Amino acid sequence: MSQCLSAMYLAVVMLLSAGLVGCQRAPSELVIYSSRNEQLIKPMFDRYTAETGQAIRFVTDDAGPLIERLAAEGQNSPADLLITVDAGDLWHAAERGLLRSLESPTLEANIPERLRDPAGRWFGLSVRARTIVHSTQRVKPEELSSYEALSEEKWRGRLCLRTSKSVYNQSLVAMMIAAHGEQQTEQIVKGWVANLATEPFANDTRLMEAIIAGQCDVGIVNTYYFGRLQRDEGDIPLKLFWAQLADGGVHVNISGAGITTSAPRAAEAQKFLEWLSEPEAQAMFAGANLEYPASPAVKADPRVVSWGTFRASELNVAKAGELQAAAVRLMDRAGYR
Ligand code: FE
Numbered sequence: 001m002s003q004c005l006s007a008m009y010l011a012v013v014m015l016l017s018a019g020l021v022g023c024q025r026a027p028s029e030l031v032i033y034s035s036r037n038e039q040l041i042k043p044m045f046d047r048y049t050a051e052t053g054q055a056i057r058f059v060t061d062d063a064g065p066l067i068e069r070l071a072a073e074g075q076n077s078p079a080d081l082l083i084t085v086d087a088g089d090l091w092h093a094a095e096r097g098l099l100r101s102l103e104s105p106t107l108e109a110n111i112p113e114r115l116r117d118p119a120g121r122w123f124g125l126s127v128r129a130r131t132i133v134h135s136t137q138r139v140k141p142e143e144l145s146s147y148e149a150l151s152e153e154k155w156r157g158r159l160c161l162r163t164s165k166s167v168y169n170q171s172l173v174a175m176m177i178a179a180h181g182e183q184q185t186e187q188i189v190k191g192w193v194a195n196l197a198t199e200p201f202a203n204d205t206r207l208m209e210a211i212i213a214g215q216c217d218v219g220i221v222n223t224y225y226f227g228r229l230q231r232d233e234g235d236i237p238l239k240l241f242w243a244q245l246a247d248g249g250v251h252v253n254i255s256g257a258g259i260t261t262s263a264p265r266a267a268e269a270q271k272f273l274e275w276l277s278e279p280e281a282q283a284m285f286a287g288a289n290l291e292y293p294a295s296p297a298v299k300a301d302p303r304v305v306s307w308g309t310f311r312a313s314e315l316n317v318a319k320a321g322e323l324q325a326a327a328v329r330l331m332d333r334a335g336y337r
Contacts, residue, residue, distance in 0.1 A: 029055035030268055033070065034083040035063040036255050040288045041083065044281065048272060056272075063089035063167075070098045075262045080269035083125075083257040086167045088174065090122040090256055091321020099258035102270060110277035110295045114316045115254055124254030124317065125276050126285050127292035129310065130172050131250050132241040133226055134218045135211050146244045147176065147251070150218065151191020159195040160207045160216035164331040167324075168204075168222060171253050173331055174323035178315050179246035182330060189334040200337055205229060208238055222253075227290035227303055242310035249313030253320060254294065255285075 034041050038060050045056040059066070063084045070077055070093065082099065084090050093099050099121040107116070107123050115124030132144055143154075150159055162169055176185045197216035201207040204225035210216055226240055242250050257276070259269045275281055282293040287301045299305065 028265075029057045030080050030265055030272060031078045032056060032058040032081045032083060033066045033079045034058055034060050035066055035089065036060075036083050036085050043288065044276065044285060047281070047284065048275060052271075052275075054268060054272065063093075067093050067096070067098065070260060070262075071096055073262075077260060077262045078264065079260050080263040080265050081257055081259055081273065083255070085128070085255045086171055086320070087122075087124070087254050087256065087317035088167060088171050088321040088324045090117070090254075090258055091318055091324075094119070094121040094258065095321070098261055100261045100263070100266065102259060102273075104270060104274060106274040107277050110282075110297075112294070112296060114312075114314060115256070115294050117258070117318060118316065122256050122258035123273065123277065124256040124294040125282070126255045126289070127294055127312070128168075128253045128255065129223045129242075129250050129292065129312070130168055130220060130253060131223060131310075132218060132243040133208055133211065133221045133238055134241055135214075136237045136239050138214075138217045141239070141241055144218070144241045144243070146246075147172070147220065148180070148188050148246070150220070151188045151195065153195075155195040155218060157195065157197050158217040159192060160197055160210050160219040161192060161200045161336070162204055162207055162220070163200040163202060164328075164336040166203075168253065169220075170324050170327050170331070171317075171320035172220070172251050173327035174320045175245060175251050175313065175315055177323045177326055177330065178319040179313070182326065186330050186334055189331055189336050193335050208236075211238060212236060223304070223307065224290040226307075231290075231303065240307050242308070245313045245315070247313055247315065248311065249315075250310045252292075252312045252317070254317050255289075255291065256294070 049056055070079060082093055094117060101120040111123045204221040207219045208229055211219060223240055230236055245251055257273055259266055263269050279298050282295045282298040286293040290301055290304050292300050
């Protein structure tokens with residue numbers, strides 16, 4: 001009898017605790033999935049928590065796996081916010097119905113239109129310029145003009161590129177399709193391939209090291225990699241050149257964010273996103289990686305300012321997503337590996 005009672009007691013306790021777990025309210029913390037790396041993003045979370053008391057939990061991974069994870073988790077996803085380092089990735093997440101439209105006068109005032117989704121599902125938080133870098137010893141700035149001109153014969157055996165697998169190059173070529181059309185872009189990319197000094201590199205830093213080593217004279221990089229090299233190595237025989245797309249501007253991409261469709265704490269997530277668009281957070285977000293603040297009201301880091309000013313392409317960065325698949329096929333046809 002007593003055995004039976006204790007068994008019943010145990011069952012009741014188990015039922016109760018199961019019930020308690022089931023009824024437990026969602027924790028108040030914000031959950032963020034980020035492909036921007038921890039070292040750059042955690043200081044932002046820490047600052048926000050210190051200012052507001054809002055706890056933040058985060059997961060970092062590449063955008064692809066994070067987007068798949070969001071899709072697989074569906075309505076049960078704990079994630080409130082997705083942060084990526086490429087407009088194309090945000091575009092894909094939005095296309096798959098994983099991000100919700102926001103109405104936010106704050107975000108609309110702080111973030112220029114071309115750096116956010118026309119439907120309000122994602123917003124750029126920093127600008128990443130992808131432009132020409134050249135040897136100061138073997139190239140004069142007067143010899144340079146556009147991304148397109150790097151396909152000219154005078155650069156035969158003198159060009160270094162990062163691999164076409166990089167989403168940065170996929171977005172660049174997508175924007176070139178938007179600017180030049182597919183046919184002309186294919187000719188340009190074929191010209192680049194013909195001009196390559198060596199196999200494409202795994203990253204922008206290796207590319208710049210190859211220019212310094214004399215393996216090639218010119219390449220295309222995100223400016224913050226140039227900034228890191230300059231910061232770490234001091235005086236390097238390299239310089240940035242503000243390249244032009246067909247519309248006259250430099251190709252820019254974004255690191256940005258959107259609130260998930262299934263966000264359990266959408267209102268809190270929106271507050272955080274709006275906070276990220278305000279001056280102090282903008283300076284910190286961009287400054288940590290030597291990028292440009294998305295908000296035109298905020299000054300870049302002094303090192304970034306020292307590279308001079310440029311005009312950015314007017315094309316909306318959403319084009320990077322819309323035309324990314326076409327860009328990948330085009331680079332494949334052109335033999336760009
Ligand atoms: Fe990067």
